[in-house]
Amino acid sequence: MKAPDHRPPRFDWDGMRQRLVSPFYLVALVAIVVFAAATAPWFPAKSLPLSLLSPWLLAVYFPFSVVFASVYLAFLLGWGNRLLSPFYFAALIATFVFVVLAEGDPTSYFALSLVFTSIYITLALAWDFSSGMSGYLNFGLPFFFGLGAFVTGYFAWGGQHSIPFLLTVSLGVGALGGFLFSFPTLRLRGPYFSLLSLLLPLIGLDFVANFWTQLGMPTLGYYDLPFLAPTPGAELVILSVANGFLLTVLYLLRNSHYGLILRGIRDDEDALSSQGIQTFPYKVVAFTLASGIAGFAGAAYALVVTFAGVDTFEFTFLFLPILIVILGGAGEIAGAVLAGYVVILAYQYTLQAFAGLNLIVFTALAILLVLFLPRGILQPVRQFVRFMRTPEGG
Amino acid sequence: MSLLTVDHVTRSFGGNRAVDDVSFEMTENTLAVVGPNGAGKTTLLNLLAGQLHPNRGTIRFQYRNITHFPPWRIARMGMVKTYQIVRPFRSLTVEENLVLFSHVRGTVDRDEILAETGLTEWRNYPTGVLPFGLLKRLELAKGLATRPDLLLLDEPIGGLSRAEAQALVSTLSALKGRGVRMLIVEHRLSEILPVVDRVLALDRGRMIFHGSRSEFYHDPAVRTAYLGSSDVGG
Numbered sequence: 001m002k003a004p005d006h007r008p009p010r011f012d013w014d015g016m017r018q019r020l021v022s023p024f025y026l027v028a029l030v031a032i033v034v035f036a037a038a039t040a041p042w043f044p045a046k047s048l049p050l051s052l053l054s055p056w057l058l059a060v061y062f063p064f065s066v067v068f069a070s071v072y073l074a075f076l077l078g079w080g081n082r083l084l085s086p087f088y089f090a091a092l093i094a095t096f097v098f099v100v101l102a103e104g105d106p107t108s109y110f111a112l113s114l115v116f117t118s119i120y121i122t123l124a125l126a127w128d129f130s131s132g133m134s135g136y137l138n139f140g141l142p143f144f145f146g147l148g149a150f151v152t153g154y155f156a157w158g159g160q161h162s163i164p165f166l167l168t169v170s171l172g173v174g175a176l177g178g179f180l181f182s183f184p185t186l187r188l189r190g191p192y193f194s195l196l197s198l199l200l201p202l203i204g205l206d207f208v209a210n211f212w213t214q215l216g217m218p219t220l221g222y223y224d225l226p227f228l229a230p231t232p233g234a235e236l237v238i239l240s241v242a243n244g245f246l247l248t249v250l251y252l253l254r255n256s257h258y259g260l261i262l263r264g265i266r267d268d269e270d271a272l273s274s275q276g277i278q279t280f281p282y283k284v285v286a287f288t289l290a291s292g293i294a295g296f297a298g299a300a301y302a303l304v305v306t307f308a309g310v311d312t313f314e315f316t317f318l319f320l321p322i323l324i325v326i327l328g329g330a331g332e333i334a335g336a337v338l339a340g341y342v343v344i345l346a347y348q349y350t351l352q353a354f355a356g357l358n359l360i361v362f363t364a365l366a367i368l369l370v371l372f373l374p375r376g377i378l379q380p381v382r383q384f385v386r387f388m389r390t391p392e393g394g
Numbered sequence: 395m396s397l398l399t400v401d402h403v404t405r406s407f408g409g410n411r412a413v414d415d416v417s418f419e420m421t422e423n424t425l426a427v428v429g430p431n432g433a434g435k436t437t438l439l440n441l442l443a444g445q446l447h448p449n450r451g452t453i454r455f456q457y458r459n460i461t462h463f464p465p466w467r468i469a470r471m472g473m474v475k476t477y478q479i480v481r482p483f484r485s486l487t488v489e490e491n492l493v494l495f496s497h498v499r500g501t502v503d504r505d506e507i508l509a510e511t512g513l514t515e516w517r518n519y520p521t522g523v524l525p526f527g528l529l530k531r532l533e534l535a536k537g538l539a540t541r542p543d544l545l546l547l548d549e550p551i552g553g554l555s556r557a558e559a560q561a562l563v564s565t566l567s568a569l570k571g572r573g574v575r576m577l578i579v580e581h582r583l584s585e586i587l588p589v590v591d592r593v594l595a596l597d598r599g600r601m602i603f604h605g606s607r608s609e610f611y612h613d614p615a616v617r618t619a620y621l622g623s624s625d626v627g628g
Contacts, residue, residue: 257493260486264494267483274443274477276469276498276540331485 029072064096067244074252082255083248087378091247091337098341099240106233113348115232115304118239121340122246122297123317124324125333129250130290132330133259134283135266136193139318140181140200144174144291146312147204148298153222153308161226167299174295175288182287186280189269204313221309228303235304242300243337246293250333262286263331320347323366329376339377396421396457397544397575398442398473403451405441412437413448414599420544420577422591424570427579429596430619435579436478438596439548442577443475444468456543470498472543476536478552478579480529482521488532489517492539499541511535511565527558534565538574545569547578551585559585595619 071092074083102111123141131138148170155166185196213219229235253259261282264272269279302308324343328335346365350358373379398420405413413434427435440446442453444465452461455473469475483491492504508514511531516524521532530550537545550566551559559582566589570576580586587593593610595603597619603610610616 257497260490260494263485264483267485268481270445270465271477271481271483272466272494274445274465274469274475275495275536276466276474277494278464278466 025072029069066241067092067096067248070245070248074248079252079256082252085251085334087332087334087338087381088247088251091334092244094338094341095240095244095247099236102236103233106231106236108232111232111236113345115235115239116348117341117344118236118243119297119301119304120317120320120324120344121243121337122239122300123294124321124328124336124340125243125246125250126290126293126297127321128325128328128331128333128336129253129293130286132325132332132336133254133262133266134286135330136186136190136283136287138197138287138290139194140197141290141294141321142313142315142317143200143204144177144294145298145301145317146201146208146310147177148174148295149302149308149312150208150222150298151295152299152302153225156225157218157222163226163228163303166226166303167296170299171292171296174298175292177295178291179284179288181291182284186283186287201313201315201318205310208310208313221307221312222302223307223309225302225306225308227306228300239300242296247333247337254331254333258282258285266331320344323370326370327373327377329378332376332378335376335378342377397455398577399452399454399457400438400442401452401454403438403441403448403453405437405446405448411599413441413596415451416596416599416601417451418594418601418604423573423575424590424592425577426583426586426590426593427577427596428581428583428593430581432598433596433619434599435581435596436548437599439475439546439577439579442468442473443546445475469540469542472499472541473546474537474540474542474544475546476533476548476550478548480526480533482524482529482532482536484520484522487518487520488513488524488535491521491532491536495536495539498539502539502541504539507535507538510538510568512561527554530554530558530562531565534562538569543575545574545576547576547580549580550578551580551582563589 071083074080098114098117102108102114105111123145127138127141130136151170151173152166155169160166181197181200185193188196208220212221227235229238254262261272261277261279264277265279265283272279298308298312301312320343324339325336327343328337328339343366347358347362350362350365354361369377396419400416400418403413403416404411416434416438427438429435437446441448442455444460444463444467447462452459454460455468455471458471460468460471460473463471465475483494486494489504489508492502492507496502496504505514508517511534513528513531513535516528521529524532530553534547534550537547547566551562554562563585566576566578566586570589576590578586578590587607587610590607592606593603594601595610595613595616597615602615602619603613605613
C-alpha cells in the first residue's frame with residue numbers, strides 16, 4: 001500500500017542553529033537576561049535608573065524576556081523542533097496576554113483571579129506531565145501541594161523570608177516526598193497505585209487536623225506569611241514566568257525520548273517492557289518532578305493567601321487540575337495551560353454568578369464539555385489541521 | 395553453539411498444564427514452534443520472554459539462566475518478543491514506535507528497518523490510522539529496532555490475507571538471509587515452514603516433535619495431533 005505523500009518539508013535546523021550562535025544574537029541574549037534580572041519583582045528596582053520606565057513595561061518585560069531566553073536556549077541546544085508546535089506557542093502567548101491584561105490594573109479582582117488561575121495551571125501541568133502522559137492516575141497531588149505550603153510556613157516562621165528560598169525549598173521537599181512515595185508504590189499497576197495515592201491527601205488532612213497541635217505547631221497551620229509580591233499583578237508576573245518556564249521544559253521533555261517512553265507507558269507498558277525498556281525509573285522520575293512542581297505551587301498558594309492551612313490538602317486542588325487536563329487533552333502539556341484559563345475563569349465566574357449553586361452549575365458545564373470534547377479542546381483543532389494537510393482536505 | 399536451552403520447563407494454570415515438561419535446544423537460525431489451538435505455543439513464548447515464569451525447569455539464553463528474569467532484562471540480553479495481536483503505541487508515529495527502542499541495545503539504522511519492513515512511506519503517520527497488515531509489519535519492525543540476537547515472533551502472519559502473508563514471509567526470508575535468528579510461533583504451516591530450518595511441535599502442552607522440516611511431515615505423532623489419526627493423510 002502506498003502512502004499519500006503530504007509530509008511537510010524538512011526544516012534546516014543546522015542552519016538555524018548556526019545563525020543563533022552568532023555573536024550578535026548572543027550579546028542580545030545576555031543583555032535581555034541581565035535586564036530581565038534587574039526588572040524582576042524581587043529586585044530593588046527603585047534604586048536603579050529602570051524606575052524611569054513605566055511599571056507596566058517593567059512588569060511585562062520580565063516574564064517575556066525570561067521565557068524568550070529559555071526558548072532561545074532550547075533552539076540553541078538543537079531542541080527547537082520539539083517546541084515547534086502551534087499549541088505550545090498558543091499556550092505561551094495566552095500566558096502573557098493575560099499578564100499584559102492584568103497589568104492594566106495590578107490590584108484588581110481580575111488580576112487576583114488570574115493569580116489563582118496560574119496556580120491551578122501549575123498544578124495541572126504537574127498532573128499532566130506525570131499522570132496525563134504515563135496514564136498512571138495520581139490522586140495524591142494535594143498532599144504535595146499541602147506539603148509545599150506547610151514547608152513554606154515552617155521556614156517562614158523560622159525567620160526565612162526570602163521568597164525564592166521558600167519556593168525552592170518547597171519544590172525540593174515536594175520532590176523528595178514524591179520520590180519517597182513513588183519509589184515503593186509505582187511497582188503497583190494502574191488502579192492499585194491510584195488507590196494508594198488517594199490516601200495521601202487524607203493522611204495529610206488527618207495529620208494536620210489531629211496531631212499538628214500536639215507537636216507544638218500552630219493550630220491548623222501557619223498564618224501571617226509574607227506576600228509572594230506586593231500586588232496581585234506582580235504575583236501574576238512571577239507565576240506566569242514559572243508557568244512559561246515549566247511549559248517550555250515540560251514540552252521539551254514531552255517531545256524527547258523520555259517523553260516518548262512516558263507516552264509509550266500509557267499506550268502499552270507490557271509491550272515496552274517486553275522489548276527491553278524498564279519502565280519503573282521513568283515513572284519515578286516523572287512523579288518526583290510532578291510532586292516537586294506541586295510543592296512549588298503549594299508554596300506559591302501559601303504566599304498568595306499568606307496562610308498555610310489544612311485546606312491545602314483538599315480535593316479541590318485535585319478535581320480542578322484533573323478537569324483542566326481532561327479538557328486540554330491528556331499528555332498535551334500545552335492544552336493544560338489553555339484549558340486552565342477556560343476552566344478556572346469559568347469556575348470563578350460561576351462562583352460569582354450562581355452563589356450557592358456554583359458547584360452544581362460548574363459540574364454540569366464540566367460534564368457537558370467532557371461529553372462533547374472527550375479528548376480535549378485541542379482535538380477539534382488538531383483534526384482540522386490534519387484535514388487541511390491531507391490532499392483531499394486542503 | 396546453543397543459543398537457547400529449555401530444560402524440562404512446565405507451566406500450569408490451575409489444573410491445566412499449558413506447557414508440560416518441554417526440553418529443547420536451539421542451535422539453528424530459525425525454528426518454528428507449531429501445534430493445534432491450545433497446544434501451548436504462546437505460553438511457551440511468554441515463558442521464554444519472561445512474561446510468565448515456569449513452575450519447574452530452567453531456561454538458558456546464551457548460557458545464562460534467565461528463568462526468573464523480568465521481560466525487559468531478557469530483551470536487553472537480546473531475546474525480544476513480538477505480539478500475535480498487534481500492540482503498537484497508538485499515540486506515536488510509526489518512526490517514534492522505533493525511536494522508543496533506539497537505546498535498548500545500541501543504535502540501529504531506522505531507515506534500513508523501515509525499508510526492510512516496507513514502512514518507509516508511513517514513517518510519519520500515527521499508528522492509529524494504519525491498516526492491520528501494516529501494523530503486523532510494524533510489530534516486526536519494533537522487534538528489529540532492538541537489535542535482537544533472537545527474535546520471538548508470535549504468529550507474524552496470523553490474520554493476514556494470502557498476499558499480505560506472502561509478502562511478510564518474503565521479508566522474513568530476507569531477514570534470515572542477513573543472519574537474523576528467529577523463533578516463530580505459527581499455525582499457517584505451509585506458508586511459514588519454507589522459511590525455517592527446524593520445527594518443534596507441541597500438543598496439549600507436551601513436545602511431540604523436534605526435528606527437520608522434512609521429518610516433520612512424516613512424523614506419526616504430528617499426523618495424529620493434526621489429523622486425529624496416524625493412518626490418515628499422504
